[in-house]
Amino acid sequence: MQNGKVTVGLIQMSVDKDREAMLKKALDRVEEAARAGADIICLPELYRTPYFPRHIGIDASGSAETVPGESTVAFSRIAKEHEVVIIVPLYEKAPDGKYYNSAVVIDTDGTPGTPYHKVHIPQDPGFFEKGYFYPGNAYRVVSTQFGRIAVLICYDQWFPEAARCVALEGAEIIIYPTAIGHPSADIPAEGNWQESWELIQRSHAIANSVHVAAVNRVGQEGPCSFFGGSFVCDAFGKVLARAAGREEILIAPVDLSLNRDVRESWGFFRNRRPDTYGPVSVPFPGESGAFPAIRSGDTPRNRGFHMPAEWEPHEAVWISWPHNETTFPHLSDVENSCYAFIMAVHASERVELFVPTAVIHRRVRARLREMGADLTKIVLHTSDYADVWIRDYGPTFLVNRVLGKAAMVRWNFNAWGGKYENQLSDGKMPHTMNRRLLLPMFEPGIVLEGGSIDVNGRGTVLTTRACLLNPNRNPALSADQIEEILREYLGVEKVVWLNSGVVGDDTDGHIDDIARFVGPSTVVCAY
Numbered sequence: 001m002q003n004g005k006v007t008v009g010l011i012q013m014s015v016d017k018d019r020e021a022m023l024k025k026a027l028d029r030v031e032e033a034a035r036a037g038a039d040i041i042c043l044p045e046l047y048r049t050p051y052f053p054r055h056i057g058i059d060a061s062g063s064a065e066t067v068p069g070e071s072t073v074a075f076s077r078i079a080k081e082h083e084v085v086i087i088v089p090l091y092e093k094a095p096d097g098k099y100y101n102s103a104v105v106i107d108t109d110g111t112p113g114t115p116y117h118k119v120h121i122p123q124d125p126g127f128f129e130k131g132y133f134y135p136g137n138a139y140r141v142v143s144t145q146f147g148r149i150a151v152l153i154c155y156d157q158w159f160p161e162a163a164r165c166v167a168l169e170g171a172e173i174i175i176y177p178t179a180i181g182h183p184s185a186d187i188p189a190e191g192n193w194q195e196s197w198e199l200i201q202r203s204h205a206i207a208n209s210v211h212v213a214a215v216n217r218v219g220q221e222g223p224c225s226f227f228g229g230s231f232v233c234d235a236f237g238k239v240l241a242r243a244a245g246r247e248e249i250l251i252a253p254v255d256l257s258l259n260r261d262v263r264e265s266w267g268f269f270r271n272r273r274p275d276t277y278g279p280v281s282v283p284f285p286g287e288s289g290a291f292p293a294i295r296s297g298d299t300p301r302n303r304g305f306h307m308p309a310e311w312e313p314h315e316a317v318w319i320s321w322p323h324n325e326t327t328f329p330h331l332s333d334v335e336n337s338c339y340a341f342i343m344a345v346h347a348s349e350r351v352e353l354f355v356p357t358a359v360i361h362r363r364v365r366a367r368l369r370e371m372g373a374d375l376t377k378i379v380l381h382t383s384d385y386a387d388v389w390i391r392d393y394g395p396t397f398l399v400n401r402v403l404g405k406a407a408m409v410r411w412n413f414n415a416w417g418g419k420y421e422n423q424l425s426d427g428k429m430p431h432t433m434n435r436r437l438l439l440p441m442f443e444p445g446i447v448l449e450g451g452s453i454d455v456n457g458r459g460t461v462l463t464t465r466a467c468l469l470n471p472n473r474n475p476a477l478s479a480d481q482i483e484e485i486l487r488e489y490l491g492v493e494k495v496v497w498l499n500s501g502v503v504g505d506d507t508d509g510h511i512d513d514i515a516r517f518v519g520p521s522t523v524v525c526a527y
């Protein structure tokens with residue numbers, strides 16, 4: 001770099017499912033940019049895979065790679081051969097087993113730096129990233145042959161604090177690899193995203209007196225249209241080069257020495273008042289920045305949780321021991337079935353078993369011991385309850401796999417539309433369970449039983465109008481309002497309604513009587 005003058009190359013491209021083809025395509029484009037005179041070359045966010053966070057709950061681990069790994073080795077060779085700096089954004093499986101949305105800066109000698117891990121993780125329709133990417137906890141400014149570079153990734157670009165931090169750490173240019181587009185054909189209510197996307201980044205350039213480059217992907221992926229528009233601007237926000245909405249290699253000469261002139265002229269750093277900025281850096285309450293405490297307005301979906309499918313691996317199963325002879329006139333037969341169930345299940349997962357009295361506790365435990373059960377895998381809890389239907393009055397468990405966290409939803413329980421007054425008190429059981437589990441608990445405040453819903457763990461829930469729209473459940477709520485609650489509290493995108501369940505059933509048509517998911521795209525129906 002002479003007198004601050006360098007050339008930036010941005011690889012704006014579409015992405016498809018063939019990872020090997022994407023690697024070759026990216027290598028070819030980067031070499032083309034190097035031959036065109038680029039000194040710093042950047043690929044778009046997650047350059048090697050379609051934007052899988054459009055969906056909830058899919059297994060994307062096959063798209064992850066290590067650092068060093070296939071991508072960094074291949075691009076290190078090109079960086080060294082052409083004496084260029086290359087920024088490689090990828091889906092990383094780190095040595096700690098966590099999955100990150102990462103970017104690696106490779107210097108001109110082919111040496112890859114420590115990956116930057118995306119700090120700000122979005123969770124919105126079409127951008128469900130909190131279920132896939134563990135959030136980073138630090139910014140990085142990398143000294144290279146062509147200046148001090150900070151890489152921030154996509155959603156980071158909406159946060160002025162991130163840009164200010166790296167500028168204070170000496171960044172001369174901030175580069176934003178990105179995957180942003182309109183998630184559907186509908187125009188967002190707030191207006192054109194592309195205009196605001198460019199505007200916010202140009203404002204970071206001005207406020208921090210640094211150059212900014214943003215590289216986006218293009219193309220149609222499902223309903224999402226990635227709009228491209230990659231650009232480079234100077235330290236006062238002037239756009240030096242801008243791509244259109246097609247595949248393109250954008251080459252832009254820049255003069256980083258302008259940073260100092262703008263900063264000194266406008267005094268944006270000299271006249272700062274850090275003594276007044278305290279509220280900006282107050283941490284949220286909670287165990288960590290990656291997992292703050294539940295706040296007002298939080299829902300499972302916007303925190304990255306979803307209800308897994310029933311066939312997914314369990315840590316434990318919760319059941320309530322049968323004791324109500326009105327429900328079960330032949331109680332001993334039902335008890336024998338429960339013993340058989342526990343013996344079968346506890347071989348592969350823990351059984352958490354409610355029993356209503358100390359006497360029954362001792363009897364059940366003794367019988368299980370006689371049957372040869374491993375009592376270290378069976379936990380008995382003595383608690384008062386009316387009946388066995390814990391699937392209905394118990395909580396809905398949720399997972400956020402990337403954080404390794406579980407949570408629960410406590411629904412209101414009105415004993416199937418007020419049919420059994422003596423069972424209303426069983427609605428207390430989620431709180432009873434959580435005194436042991438200590439999980440984050442979400443409470444939507446509507447009546448719902450667990451048997452009235454079934455999910456595929458991939459963003460779809462089955463239910464019935466006969467039950468959820470019954471006036472004896474939530475008469476003040478419309479179907480649209482209930483759908484929105486299901487989306488937010490089960491972490492789903494799509495609600496599939498069946499009309500009715502089994503005629504005359506006390507549950508008013510629970511879905512688990514007539515239709516169940518047995519795979520992500522397979523439903524078995526009774527008829």
